[in-house]
Amino acid sequence: MQDKSFEGVLYVFVFVLSFLMYLLLVWSGEGIPPVEIGIGLVLAAVVAVSVRSRSNARHFGLAGLNPVRWAGFLYFLFGPFLWALIKANIDVAIRIVTGKINPGIVEVDTGLHGEMAKTLLANAITLTPGTLTVDVEDDSGVFYVHWINVTDPHPSGEAVYGSFGEWARKVAQ
Known part of the structure; x- marks a missing residue:
């Protein structure tokens, strides 16, 4: 059985990684407009939720x-x-x-x-x-x-x- 605290850490990691990747993609060197930060938060949340919904049958572990x-x-x-x-x-x-x-x-x-x-x-x-x-x-x-x-x-x-x-x-x- 998978540890629930590890699942939480996994979803937070996916959220943060998705958000940072989006910010990296929209960064132009002159700063990031606030609307892009909002879009990044929404997209990161969608990705994290989709990972959560797809991982019910899978067990992630530290072996990887x-x-x-x-x-x-x-x-x-x-x-x-x-x-x-x-x-x-x-x-x-x-x-x-x-x-x-x-x-x-x-x-x-x-x-x-x-x-x-x-x-x-x-x-x-x-x-x-x-x-x-x-x-x-x-x-x-x-x-x-x-x-x-x-x-x-x-x-x-x-x-x-x-x-x-x-x-x-x-x-x-």
Whole structure:
């Protein structure tokens, strides 16, 4: 269960951040007219209320502030993901030139249960050329992926998205 005091701090943080961002956007170097301050307060309140109404099913925690988790994510982004992105671009370019494609939608059981891990994996798949996450079953963690070169109608996760699944487990769960 989430601590109510943390929720309050979160909404105040969203309000203040939204208000300051608006003021930064309208600041012209000569000051900010009072009407812009009023508009900023109203917009910040709307953003804070919308965050509050959308967060009923979500649980925010301090785990997202863990520097080790962020370091792992940055390593994944600039290491394995960047390397896979380069290889996929070359592979897709060769397939376009040669015409050797066998597209299709495959079902892959990821075994992931956390929302953040599923989101990270789905985005990594979609950002990699030649693959696109079409659908995700929330309860089972099964992904439907459009793949440019289907070699097996029931492939393993490793065949479709490489080590991305393991990285999603390490970074986000």
